[in-house]
Amino acid sequence: MTxxxxxxxxxxxxxxxxxxxxSKEITTAYIDRSKQSKKLNTYVEETFDSAIKSSEKFDTNPxxxxxxxxxPLAVKDLFCTKNVKTTASxxxxxxxxxxxxxxxxxxxxxxxxxxxxxxxxxxxxxxxxNETSHFGxxxxxxxxxxxxxxxxxxxxxxxxxxxxxxxxxxxxGGSIRQPASFTGTVGLKPTYGSCSRYGIVAFASSLDQxxxxxxxxxxxxxxxxxxxxxDPKDSTSINFKRPNYSSNLNKYIKGKKIGIPKEYxxxxxxxxxxxxxEKGKNYLKDCGAEIIDISLPHTNYALxxxxxxxxxxxxxxxxxxxxxxxGFRAEGENLIDMYEKTRSQGFGDEVKRRIMIxxxxxxxxxxxxxxxxxQKVRKLIKNDFDNAFNKVDAILTPSTPSSAFKVGDxxxxxxxxxxxxxxxxxxxxxGLPGISIPAGLDKNNYPLGLQIIGKxxxxxxILNIAYSMEEKINFKLKxxxxxxx
Amino acid sequence: MSKDQYxxxxxxxxxxxxxxLEVHAQVLSESKLFSSSATKFGSEPNTQxxxxxxxxxxxxxxxxxxxxxxxxxxxxGLNAKINKKSIFDRKNYFYADxxxxxxxxxxxDPIVGEGxxxxxxxxxSKTIGIERLHLEQDAGKSIHDIDPSSTLVDLNRSGVxxxxxxxxxxxxxxxEVNLYIKKLRSIMRYLGTCDGNMQEGSLRADVNVSVRKLGxxxxxxxxxxxxxxxxxxMQMAIEYEANRQVELIEEGNAVDQETRLFDTKKNQTRSMxxxxxxxxxxxxxxxxxxxxxxxxxxxxxxxxxxxELPDQKKNRFIEKFKxxxxxxTILVSDLDTSRFFEKVIEKSDIKLSANxxxxxxxxxxxxxxLEISESPISPENLSKxxxxxxxxxxxxxxxxxxxxxxxKENKDPNIIVEEKGLKQESDPKALxxxxxxVLRSNEDKxxxxxxxKDKLFGFFVGQVMKESKGKGNxxxxxxxxxxxxxx
Numbered sequence: 001m002t003x004x005x006x007x008x009x010x011x012x013x014x015x016x017x018x019x020x021x022x023s024k025e026i027t028t029a030y031i032d033r034s035k036q037s038k039k040l041n042t043y044v045e046e047t048f049d050s051a052i053k054s055s056e057k058f059d060t061n062p063x064x065x066x067x068x069x070x071x072p073l074a075v076k077d078l079f080c081t082k083n084v085k086t087t088a089s090x091x092x093x094x095x096x097x098x099x100x101x102x103x104x105x106x107x108x109x110x111x112x113x114x115x116x117x118x119x120x121x122x123x124x125x126x127x128x129x130n131e132t133s134h135f136g137x138x139x140x141x142x143x144x145x146x147x148x149x150x151x152x153x154x155x156x157x158x159x160x161x162x163x164x165x166x167x168x169x170x171x172x173g174g175s176i177r178q179p180a181s182f183t184g185t186v187g188l189k190p191t192y193g194s195c196s197r198y199g200i201v202a203f204a205s206s207l208d209q210x211x212x213x214x215x216x217x218x219x220x221x222x223x224x225x226x227x228x229x230x231d232p233k234d235s236t237s238i239n240f241k242r243p244n245y246s247s248n249l250n251k252y253i254k255g256k257k258i259g260i261p262k263e264y265x266x267x268x269x270x271x272x273x274x275x276x277x278e279k280g281k282n283y284l285k286d287c288g289a290e291i292i293d294i295s296l297p298h299t300n301y302a303l304x305x306x307x308x309x310x311x312x313x314x315x316x317x318x319x320x321x322x323x324x325x326x327g328f329r330a331e332g333e334n335l336i337d338m339y340e341k342t343r344s345q346g347f348g349d350e351v352k353r354r355i356m357i358x359x360x361x362x363x364x365x366x367x368x369x370x371x372x373x374x375q376k377v378r379k380l381i382k383n384d385f386d387n388a389f390n391k392v393d394a395i396l397t398p399s400t401p402s403s404a405f406k407v408g409d410x411x412x413x414x415x416x417x418x419x420x421x422x423x424x425x426x427x428x429x430x431g432l433p434g435i436s437i438p439a440g441l442d443k444n445n446y447p448l449g450l451q452i453i454g455k456x457x458x459x460x461x462i463l464n465i466a467y468s469m470e471e472k473i474n475f476k477l478k479x480x481x482x483x484x485x
Numbered sequence: 486m487s488k489d490q491y492x493x494x495x496x497x498x499x500x501x502x503x504x505x506l507e508v509h510a511q512v513l514s515e516s517k518l519f520s521s522s523a524t525k526f527g528s529e530p531n532t533q534x535x536x537x538x539x540x541x542x543x544x545x546x547x548x549x550x551x552x553x554x555x556x557x558x559x560x561x562g563l564n565a566k567i568n569k570k571s572i573f574d575r576k577n578y579f580y581a582d583x584x585x586x587x588x589x590x591x592x593x594d595p596i597v598g599e600g601x602x603x604x605x606x607x608x609x610s611k612t613i614g615i616e617r618l619h620l621e622q623d624a625g626k627s628i629h630d631i632d633p634s635s636t637l638v639d640l641n642r643s644g645v646x647x648x649x650x651x652x653x654x655x656x657x658x659x660x661e662v663n664l665y666i667k668k669l670r671s672i673m674r675y676l677g678t679c680d681g682n683m684q685e686g687s688l689r690a691d692v693n694v695s696v697r698k699l700g701x702x703x704x705x706x707x708x709x710x711x712x713x714x715x716x717x718x719m720q721m722a723i724e725y726e727a728n729r730q731v732e733l734i735e736e737g738n739a740v741d742q743e744t745r746l747f748d749t750k751k752n753q754t755r756s757m758x759x760x761x762x763x764x765x766x767x768x769x770x771x772x773x774x775x776x777x778x779x780x781x782x783x784x785x786x787x788x789x790x791x792x793e794l795p796d797q798k799k800n801r802f803i804e805k806f807k808x809x810x811x812x813x814t815i816l817v818s819d820l821d822t823s824r825f826f827e828k829v830i831e832k833s834d835i836k837l838s839a840n841x842x843x844x845x846x847x848x849x850x851x852x853x854x855l856e857i858s859e860s861p862i863s864p865e866n867l868s869k870x871x872x873x874x875x876x877x878x879x880x881x882x883x884x885x886x887x888x889x890x891x892x893k894e895n896k897d898p899n900i901i902v903e904e905k906g907l908k909q910e911s912d913p914k915a916l917x918x919x920x921x922x923v924l925r926s927n928e929d930k931x932x933x934x935x936x937x938k939d940k941l942f943g944f945f946v947g948q949v950m951k952e953s954k955g956k957g958n959x960x961x962x963x964x965x966x967x968x969x970x971x972x
Binding site: 080086088093096098099100102197198199200201202204205206232233234235236312313315316318319320322324325326335339359362363364367371 | 536539540541542543544545546547548575577579580581584585586587636638765767768769772773774775
């Protein structure tokens with residue numbers, strides 16, 4: 001059975017379809033391993049019993065036309081799941097059980113997937129190390145006491161530790177790509193408007209996108225294909241023709257023009273990342289792609305812009321957690337007192353910090369200087385990409401400016417934590433698709449990722465580039481199961 | 486300046502009152518602005534609430550196109566500029582009946598820009614400027630008086646579409662406010678965009694009041710009186726508030742800019758919050774919604790649905806039916822009244838119809854506190870009654886009796902006339918017989934009349950009428966009597 005958990009999502013799907021293995025066998029294998037992996041603290045809610053039942057049900061009456069036939073999946077706890085606790089890893093939603101399903105997870109279940117649990121993340125997806133969760137930090141299977149990145153840290157850790165064959169995350173400023181990079185996995189943030197936001201606990205509405213996190217690029221294409229759909233319930237969902245990403249997946253990238261933005265060569269970037277980037281270029285050249293130097297002149301302003309726009313939206317999005325209708329309520333003398341106590345006790349420090357920043361930048365007298373200015377800069381950043389895409393088909397950058405760090409290392413230094421997102425944030429601000437693929441190891445044998453950024457709606461393009469590079473890189477994720485006693 | 490100008494006098498100083506209104510009109514729509522929940526008034530608490538209205542995690546607003554059409558339609562009715570691109574913003578504040586923690590509204594870029602409303606004043610017409618109209622969500626309702634220890638929240642209204650219609654500070658008296666609200670309501674009822682029902686809260690207003698010395702140009706500091714839900718209260722609030730401000734100024738004090746509430750028990754306004762305590766709503770464009778955009782075709786299609794509006798109808802009534810401006814104004818002020826009138830005159834005399842509707846029918850409706858749509862007398866039957874008069878079959882007096890019967894049972898007046906034998910006696914022979922009878926039994930009076938006592942003519946008419954049990958045709962009685970007495 002051990003090799004079941006080593007299989008890719010596509011392998012599992014094929015084996016189910018060819019009746020080599022049953023849904024129950026796969027589901028049981030992942031559940032058993034999940035049960036042995038408590039040390040990683042990836043799950044915040046387990047639905048093992050119902051998952052086994054669902055797998056039995058699938059096996060009794062299998063539908064092999066489904067794209068994810070009887071495949072068990074654990075998902076980030078930011079997706080509302082019907083009748084299954086959904087907390088966003090926050091005390092304020094500690095006991096919240098939605099009566100509805102997010103569109104993205106609904107799409108998974110409609111294609112035959114089975115929920116095995118909800119995965120830990122940073123509280124309301126605010127964090128880059130999964131240390132802000134109310135349910136405690138997540139450990140990376142890469143090394144003891146190592147962070148898996150964030151905010152989709154539980155997802156990345158569970159995937160890398162083989163507790164789920166694939167998973168889904170959300171990415172507001174890098175929350176899929178950065179943890180994927182830290183854990184040696186593949187993570188894709190789609191074009192804004194590709195995956196419906198309906199039923200996803202909102203962090204920053206104009207930036208949030210759900211996306212797949214998988215063992216390899218092929219799995220990524222398959223999962224994206226299932227997740228992405230036009231949804232009238234989300235006014236920002238875009239009705240474009242979604243290609244069949246997995247059957248269109250190919251390695252013909254000959255003649256593709258790949259841009260290398262000079263502004264991403266930041267001060268203090270470790271030499272090994274510089275080297276990795278160089279290696280990436282060479283792989284692309286080997287595949288017949290053309291490397292072109294480009295400039296994204298406003299890159300420097302992306303991070304400050306992001307840390308104005310995202311908290312501004314968050315401060316408003318999180319106003320609904322007031323103790324009145326659902327979730328945690330602290331008793332108070334009167335309405336205001338109840339609000340203050342509920343929100344002081346219900347939110348963690350990082351969430352409070354961002355609510356305060358957001359409230360500040362939207363305040364009368366500061367709005368023009370911060371929020372409005374940030375919106376203007378955001379436009380310039382978008383224009384940078386538009387101009388670059390007149391010359392190139394895609395852009396190659398490192399996914400992060402460093403590899404994973406130890407738990408607690410950056411906890412007291414929010415700015416250094418925020419700097420982790422320096423390469424991923426511009427992609428969200430511009431609404432573009434971006435994929436992180438594992439590309440090498442640092443001196444500690446910690447994974448490092450490369451990011452490919454595409455034109456709007458060109459997920460297929462970056463998947464194909466990633467697919468080609470993946471073969472050349474030939475990265476093998478090695479964990480020795482140290483966390484399993 | 487006309488001499489009937491509304492002014493406040495204190496210590497010999499005359500003050501003009503400057504009023505601007507922010508009217509909140511509930512959009513007539515089956516479902517809410519951003520969700521498919523029903524909007525029916527008076528439903529059980531919290532039975533018309535979707536996950537979106539209650540702001541559950543991950544729920545997103547989706548614009549209801551019908552409400553957009555209604556707003557555009559209203560904009561056209563206000564002769565206003567329609568903005569093909571408008572933006573929904575979030576107005577952030579905490580309150581128990583505001584589930585999202587923000588109201589979705591329109592701030593810098595409303596759907597409708599400047600327009601006008603024309604008021605019919607005794608001295609002529611006056612144009613009131615409209616600053617803007619924007620779409621926004623209503624909040625829920627906090628109920629403080631059911632449970633002694635806690636506030637209960639009803640979210641049925643939460644998310645219901647409102648149009649906020651902001652006037653320019655062009656109103657100058659409580660009476661103008663009365664006419665303005667009524668005109669606005671009339672226009673929206675004609676358009677079918679708001680039922681204007683103030684008892685049910687479909688129409689409420691924030692009233693901005695300031696005063697300035699007559700003859701000066703600079704506007705005084707204004708106070709905003711929040712959420713007044715009847716015209717009478719608006720007028721009382723303005724009167725109180727204007728006098729309060731004049732008094733302050735006369736005492737040498739300044740008027741503070743503040744938000745005030747009208748206390749309907751004390752008939753006073755009182756301070757709610759000062760400018761310093763004003764909320765910082767932290768408006769910003771709602772990232773869950775794209776800018777609202779439509780093209781000229783969209784507006785053109787709505788224009789095709791615009792019915793004849795009160796001002797146009799009034800002009801038509803004056804020109805085509807030769808009604809007086811006064812009659813026309815009354816008849817068009819309410820769409821149902823104008824429809825009733827036009828139905829009656831399809832087959833009846835216009836002047837008589839106007840008189841009967843504005844006279845007897847309005848009196849009847851007022852007495853029973855009924856809308857014209859609830860009239861116990863149908864336009865068809867009123868038309869028949871009027872025809873009975875104009876054809877000389879019944880007298881005006883008998884008509885009133887029949888009207889009285891009709892008000893209790895909406896019966897065909899022809900049948901009533903038959904059943905009760907109320908047909909007017911117009912047969913000259915029969916009338917002559919009656920007259921002969923009266924003259925014979927009053928020979929002394931006949932002699933008196935003939936010797937010059939002309940006034941007795943009325944007496945004879947009365948006697949003949951009495952003899953005919955009120956059914957004699959008065960015109961003919963007059964004619965025959967004159968012949969007999971003078972011949």
